[in-house]
Amino acid sequence: MSAEHDDHGNRPTRDELRGRLTPLAYEVTQHKGTERAFTGAYTYNKDSGTYACVCCGNALFASNTKYDSGSGWPSFWTPLAADRVREIRDVSHGMIRTEVVCARCDAHLGHVFDDGPQPTGLRYCINSVSLDFRDASTGQTDGADGSR
Numbered sequence: 001m002s003a004e005h006d007d008h009g010n011r012p013t014r015d016e017l018r019g020r021l022t023p024l025a026y027e028v029t030q031h032k033g034t035e036r037a038f039t040g041a042y043t044y045n046k047d048s049g050t051y052a053c054v055c056c057g058n059a060l061f062a063s064n065t066k067y068d069s070g071s072g073w074p075s076f077w078t079p080l081a082a083d084r085v086r087e088i089r090d091v092s093h094g095m096i097r098t099e100v101v102c103a104r105c106d107a108h109l110g111h112v113f114d115d116g117p118q119p120t121g122l123r124y125c126i127n128s129v130s131l132d133f134r135d136a137s138t139g140q141t142d143g144a145d146g147s148r
């Protein structure tokens, strides 16, 4: 493996994340926490852009699949691509739910429910603190680390 530019499987360490993330973002992404409803920075964000993983920068969701679910958390009806997230059966808290994690670094993002809008019928209910929004109008690209 010639790994001069290996950003694959290059997970941020917990120590690094503890130093870089807010305490809430650390709790949510590393300990499967949940931010309080209607408190997240991106709940009502309607700007055009891309939502990336706050831990590793993996581009996860696009603003044009975001919708107002009324739940109090940012909601999307599909990830940017199927391989950007992983879905895990979660039976904690006496409920059967499907947890959504970052496919690259396993950061906890939120849960997916089957009461979303068409065409998928899915609702990806995601914590704002798990996301890092990249505004399309600022010219920042998503996922292209180090290209500029």
Ligand SMILES: [Zn+2]
Residues within 6 Å of the ligand: 053, 054, 055, 056, 057, 058, 102, 103, 104, 105, 106, 107
């Ligand atoms: Zn990640």
